[in-house]
Amino acid sequence: MGKSQNGENLGTETVSDGGDEQNNPDELSSEPGFKFDQILKDVDQFIETLDSGENNFTCIDQFLEMVDSEIAAYELRKASAKFGLNMEEFFEAVKLLWTIIRRLEELPSDSGATSCLNRAGSEHHRAMLLLENEFRTLLDINTDRNEGETKLKTVEEFPYFSPESVSIMNRIGSTMIFAGYEAECCIAYSGLRLKALDAELSKLSFENINVDDAERMSWESLEVEIGNWLHIMKHCTNNLFSEERTLCNSVFSEHPSIAQRLFCELSTSLTMRLLNFPNALVLPRQYSTEKLFKFLDIYEALRDLNNMEIGNYLSAKEFMSDTFTVQCRIGETAVSIFSQLENSIESDNAGRIPVAGGAVHPLTRYTMNYLKYACEYKDTLEQVFQKHNEMEGLTVQKVQENYIEKDDRFLPASPFALKLVEVMDLLDANIEMKSKLYRSPSLRYIFLMNNGRYILQKLKESTDIYDMLGHSWSRKRTSELRQYHKLYQRDTWSNVLQTISHEGVQVNGKVSKPILKERFKNFNALFEEILKTQSTWVVSDGQLKSELRVSISSVMIPAYRSFVGRFQSYFDNSKQAGKYIKYQPEDIEELIEQLFEGNTTSMIRRS
Amino acid sequence: MTGTDTQSSFLGRISIRRNQVNAMDGSHEQEIEDLDLFQKQVSDRFAEILSAPDDTPFDAFLSISWIRKLLDVFLGCEAECKAILLMGRDAAQISKPPLDRLIPELLDRVVKALDICNAIANGLELVRHCQKLAEIAVLALEQKPFGEGQSKRAKKALVSLISAMHLDDKEGSAHKTTDRNWSFGRRGGNKDRPLFGHYKSLSWQVARNWSASKQIHAMTMNVVPPRGPEASGLPSLIFIMNLIMVFVMWVLIAAIPCQERNGLTTHLPIPKNVNWTHTLTGLLEKIGDEWKKKEKKGMAGLLFEMQKMEKLGQSLIDFTDSFQYPGEKDKVEEAAKQVAELAEVCQRMEEGLGPLQMLIREVFHRLVRSRTEILDVLDQGAKSSAPLV
Numbered sequence: 001m002g003k004s005q006n007g008e009n010l011g012t013e014t015v016s017d018g019g020d021e022q023n024n025p026d027e028l029s030s031e032p033g034f035k036f037d038q039i040l041k042d043v044d045q046f047i048e049t050l051d052s053g054e055n056n057f058t059c060i061d062q063f064l065e066m067v068d069s070e071i072a073a074y075e076l077r078k079a080s081a082k083f084g085l086n087m088e089e090f091f092e093a094v095k096l097l098w099t100i101i102r103r104l105e106e107l108p109s110d111s112g113a114t115s116c117l118n119r120a121g122s123e124h125h126r127a128m129l130l131l132e133n134e135f136r137t138l139l140d141i142n143t144d145r146n147e148g149e150t151k152l153k154t155v156e157e158f159p160y161f162s163p164e165s166v167s168i169m170n171r172i173g174s175t176m177i178f179a180g181y182e183a184e185c186c187i188a189y190s191g192l193r194l195k196a197l198d199a200e201l202s203k204l205s206f207e208n209i210n211v212d213d214a215e216r217m218s219w220e221s222l223e224v225e226i227g228n229w230l231h232i233m234k235h236c237t238n239n240l241f242s243e244e245r246t247l248c249n250s251v252f253s254e255h256p257s258i259a260q261r262l263f264c265e266l267s268t269s270l271t272m273r274l275l276n277f278p279n280a281l282v283l284p285r286q287y288s289t290e291k292l293f294k295f296l297d298i299y300e301a302l303r304d305l306n307n308m309e310i311g312n313y314l315s316a317k318e319f320m321s322d323t324f325t326v327q328c329r330i331g332e333t334a335v336s337i338f339s340q341l342e343n344s345i346e347s348d349n350a351g352r353i354p355v356a357g358g359a360v361h362p363l364t365r366y367t368m369n370y371l372k373y374a375c376e377y378k379d380t381l382e383q384v385f386q387k388h389n390e391m392e393g394l395t396v397q398k399v400q401e402n403y404i405e406k407d408d409r410f411l412p413a414s415p416f417a418l419k420l421v422e423v424m425d426l427l428d429a430n431i432e433m434k435s436k437l438y439r440s441p442s443l444r445y446i447f448l449m450n451n452g453r454y455i456l457q458k459l460k461e462s463t464d465i466y467d468m469l470g471h472s473w474s475r476k477r478t479s480e481l482r483q484y485h486k487l488y489q490r491d492t493w494s495n496v497l498q499t500i501s502h503e504g505v506q507v508n509g510k511v512s513k514p515i516l517k518e519r520f521k522n523f524n525a526l527f528e529e530i531l532k533t534q535s536t537w538v539v540s541d542g543q544l545k546s547e548l549r550v551s552i553s554s555v556m557i558p559a560y561r562s563f564v565g566r567f568q569s570y571f572d573n574s575k576q577a578g579k580y581i582k583y584q585p586e587d588i589e590e591l592i593e594q595l596f597e598g599n600t601t602s603m604i605r606r607s
Numbered sequence: 608m609t610g611t612d613t614q615s616s617f618l619g620r621i622s623i624r625r626n627q628v629n630a631m632d633g634s635h636e637q638e639i640e641d642l643d644l645f646q647k648q649v650s651d652r653f654a655e656i657l658s659a660p661d662d663t664p665f666d667a668f669l670s671i672s673w674i675r676k677l678l679d680v681f682l683g684c685e686a687e688c689k690a691i692l693l694m695g696r697d698a699a700q701i702s703k704p705p706l707d708r709l710i711p712e713l714l715d716r717v718v719k720a721l722d723i724c725n726a727i728a729n730g731l732e733l734v735r736h737c738q739k740l741a742e743i744a745v746l747a748l749e750q751k752p753f754g755e756g757q758s759k760r761a762k763k764a765l766v767s768l769i770s771a772m773h774l775d776d777k778e779g780s781a782h783k784t785t786d787r788n789w790s791f792g793r794r795g796g797n798k799d800r801p802l803f804g805h806y807k808s809l810s811w812q813v814a815r816n817w818s819a820s821k822q823i824h825a826m827t828m829n830v831v832p833p834r835g836p837e838a839s840g841l842p843s844l845i846f847i848m849n850l851i852m853v854f855v856m857w858v859l860i861a862a863i864p865c866q867e868r869n870g871l872t873t874h875l876p877i878p879k880n881v882n883w884t885h886t887l888t889g890l891l892e893k894i895g896d897e898w899k900k901k902e903k904k905g906m907a908g909l910l911f912e913m914q915k916m917e918k919l920g921q922s923l924i925d926f927t928d929s930f931q932y933p934g935e936k937d938k939v940e941e942a943a944k945q946v947a948e949l950a951e952v953c954q955r956m957e958e959g960l961g962p963l964q965m966l967i968r969e970v971f972h973r974l975v976r977s978r979t980e981i982l983d984v985l986d987q988g989a990k991s992s993a994p995l996v
Binding site for chain 2: 105114115117118120121122123124125126128129183184187191207208209210211212213215269272273276279280318321322325329
């Protein structure tokens, strides 16, 4: 008659015969020879009544025999599937064995317990060895699926352990720790988890790169590596670390401080591997400006890494210090790349040849678009520049220029905002310098308006830049543009207006025909000259273009209409009039519409 | 840090003299003076660490503590060298020949040294792993009463320890799969089988085909003492710095396990007829001899603590092998002494490994910073000609 695990008689239970007894350790205890429960009872009682006098260690011997057989049976079982559903009993026996050992150790050495203790110690080590090996097998998920042998039931996601596996590992871990083998357990765990993490990184195409090699890489190759690294980092900060922590907590659920320590050590090791690459970006000096964004990406990935909570254990300090150092270095690189922008602007001489037609200069476009893109990383850049100032011991002077108006308040500008202002000032100076290459003052003003307007447009498109530069900066710009507009108008059109001024046409109270003829001649010449030239000029901003045309028209057309209206009757006949009055007011209106189109062939009506 | 006071006063002296010089081209005499002073500093410092007093065995040659001192000396020399090179000089001065060749070469060597630092940092993980195994052995062997269970436990840990020490030399590259020969597929599996598997998890963090011995060899190329009119002044300074750097890196590689050290050269281009190099030459010979002796047998590096651990470990394995309860009294006593020694080695490792790891990182970052600073100065002189990357 067999007994079930809890000692009840079950009539239907089949009795294992002697030949099977080695194959089923879970039911070993139901063998008649062992009387499991009885043995446990005896042992418990024995421990209770243990004294330094005569002790009969027979029940201990029996217990040891039983444990020995159980261990032997488990050893024969297939690796990684040793412990089934009924493992609890075995673990309890192992724990009990340890308890016995501890109690026996307390006895004085002459109590005759020593040889029993020795045997118990041997059994204990054997049990621990069994547990350790099973622990290792369970942990060593072979991630190289090509090996063919799929041994454990696994799940698809990292860390690939089934809940049953984790549960068994948990029991093993607890038992080993309880029984004084914490060191072996932790070494096994750390070693195999590190191996698994390395394998996981391999799957993500992680490769160690030498500093030496990185130094020689072309930017194209480096960019690929950076992209790969960023991808891996993301996976780590989003998944790997948290999964690993969960695993630690699950396997060592009864020992949170051990879980914490192991996780801390593992994350530090993992981080050291990840930091090798950014550390290897030891940086040949001059990275051109577009490279900025990759470095900002790296900076952000490192910042995310740094923000991970990995606990307070000692190795965490190493983790944080190294992450922090490399993050700073990358930040410094970003600062120096951004500063390249200033160099580029200052040294852009355009070869002393002005842009045709006074159009928006490529440098203006480049700079504004660059800044717009850069401001997508605004928060990171703020941090980077803040840090840079701290490290250089720079402090922002509390002078008026360093305050930015925002929402009607004056706030101190951040280091990055000040940098932005610097760049804008440099750009301004450069545009100013380039404008002087134009000999025609009018073209100069058009050029200044074009570029100024473009800058303001871009500002409107990016609230970040706008906010950083502040309202007063934009206001100043806008009023400057208005000024240029006025100056242009005066420079180009005041002479023309003079030709159609009513004053000075009369001599001695009478309209002088020669003067009139002269006036019209001059008007035509000047106007045509302007048309010829200024049609080739470019104003790409639609609004600016129409503003200019409208303001010209609104002055020119009424003046012309009134002049023509007043004086055309003084010509002898329509033929003569037609000779001098080449244009009707409507013609003037149409022709003004041709201005600033950038046409290389001028379309002047010949009559 | 050893010698911080002497270092700071050295730097102070230099900066004062810089300010005194009116002519910005830095008179040659001053250069020579600086150089002499520097040479003396180097010589003194290395002599200091060579003479370890006998009564403190754990500051012995090539111990963790000794290596920390060596690295401190290195950092001090590096700082002074950089100061002499850069203080009060502009780009023009340091980019004229032969410096236009020597300085970039120096910076290249610095980059190679960085890889060595990484490899060493990695190797220290192995050392720590050995420490943990040794601690298990100590724990088991110190048990009272001591029985066969504890003996077997200690033996298992020690066997793992010894095999971990020898694995690194045979298998250099990362990502080799473990052979799972420790699984218990057979009946009555060998309980004492050493567990090869777990060390492989500490894979090397350097590139797959990287070789420490090749790296050192590359670093020694073109390290020649300057001749003729260049012999004094900055070229000499650079030569000294190269020498020190190569030497220190070489010592680290010899002491601490790292990838692929087969064929590590025992010749470094240290000139023999110059008086300040005596100490370096002496150290080189001593370490070189040890290396040659042990290399054939395969070993985990000449680190004093590791060597001791190996010796004690082997002896204690023999003890546990033949141990039968209750054990022979004299053997047990002998073992107890060795266990106590082993415990002390572990203690030294516990105290010293952390700081050593941090020191290696510091060396790494310092080299990066110095390299950047030197490049910055060179940049200012060659602004327009440097190609934009």
